[in-house]
Amino acid sequence: MQPFEYYKPKDFDEAFKLLTLPGKMMYPLAGATDLIPHTRDGAWKPDGVVDIKGLPGLRDLKVEGLEPCCGCAPGECLYVGAAVRMNEIAHSALVRSHWDVLAQAAAAMGNEQVRNRATLGGNLGTASPAADSAPALLVLEASVLVKGPEGDRSIPVEKFFAGPKRNVLKKGELIVGILIPKPPVGSVGVYEKLSRRKAGDLAIVGVAVMAYPHASGHRWRVALGAVAPTPIRSPQAEVILNAGHDAAHIDEAAAAAYGCCCPIDDVRASAAYRQMMVVNITRRAIRAVVQQLHP
Amino acid sequence: MHHEITLTINGDLYTVAVQSHHTLLKVLREQLGITSPKVGCENGECGACTVIMNGVAVNSCQVLAVEADGATIETVEGLSKDGNLHPLQTAFIEHNAVQCGFCTPGMLMSAKALLDHNPHPTADEIRHALVGNLCRCTGYTRIVEAIQDVARQGDPT
Known part of the structure; x- marks a missing residue:
């Protein structure tokens, strides 16, 4: 070094x-x-290098x-x-x-x-x-x-x-x-990660989904990692979920997440694989949130 | 530039002058002669250099030696007491959890850090704690069994 x-x-x-x-x-x-x-x-x-660990707070x-x-x-x-x-x-x-x-x-x-x-x-x-x-x-x-x-x-x-x-x-x-x-009380968030091994590796796709209680329904947030030049939100998926989170809406939101990303090929996965997996991992994360909203 | 650091290793106090860019691993092995932490990937992937620093498992290749000023470090050299092997060492031998042996010091220190915090881990918890320790002789099953054995010995029953 x-x-x-x-x-x-x-x-x-x-x-x-x-x-x-x-x-x-x-x-x-x-x-x-x-x-x-x-x-x-x-x-x-x-x-x-400036070690910042001794700075206040x-x-x-x-x-x-x-x-x-x-x-x-x-x-x-x-x-x-x-x-x-x-x-x-x-x-x-x-x-x-x-x-x-x-x-x-x-x-x-x-x-x-x-x-x-x-x-x-x-x-x-x-x-x-x-x-x-x-x-x-x-x-x-x-x-x-x-x-x-x-x-x-x-x-x-x-x-x-x-x-x-x-x-x-x-x-x-x-x-x-x-x-x-x-x-607010009643909010539910889930992070789902796909990598080559179950743990100890970088994400091929990482998806966080959060549902906030809002009026009579929920306000949703969906964010994607490893599928664009930066971590991104998927406002399209959020709008769809804000309207409902039954099976049809979940599929539609997962498809919308697919449309938001522009991944690259690298040693972990091809761009095409990543983009397809965005759909699956997003759907999995949304379902996990829904399961906690309606146990 | 050299920095003088003082740290406790396996209960002994050491004062040593280290270079800014030298890792804890390098200083342990090359300046202090403590060679149980192994030089593996030097990238935080393989865990062969694992030591316990201030009570938690870390890769000593990912710590600058100067950052360890004031720290308490445990390595395999400190596991046996009065000529008696640590229960983890005995269990690794009894379960044939050692093949080439290169990953073993890191495995032992990760296992000790786990048991120090969680004396009765499940097999899943053991595997989770060892995610960062690679064995290329396919020895994981025996290693997990050895650690489970020690966890059972600690049972109050």
């Missing part, structure tokens, strides 16, 4: 200074499970005292610090209480050793189209909280990804946490 320098700032000012060192390629370091392999294979060439997982918040009642949002590990999320009783679809996605990611290191902020920041957490955060309508040398901003997850392995952060900006509104 090429040599690089390591810094562990205690406050944000120091972090921003390090991340914007002139003429240097500086990378934030959280779980290192992307940074080390990508540096080893030469895809990333850091002059230095980055290891917090909580519902209270949130500033800024997203407009819902105080203490009603889940805040997940950027450096919270995937296994901490997967095992958290708090996350599972109202945001279970995120716990499901965290548990589906990587393997035990990787989940003990990999972080939610890193999973988003790397911006892999196949990031397991992304579809879950899309259907939860989460926001990415960002701090940078020029101030703070909050970016809806939907607007965070710019392309394969690209996000909208500017130089020096850091993900500090993820803010997730509390779904």
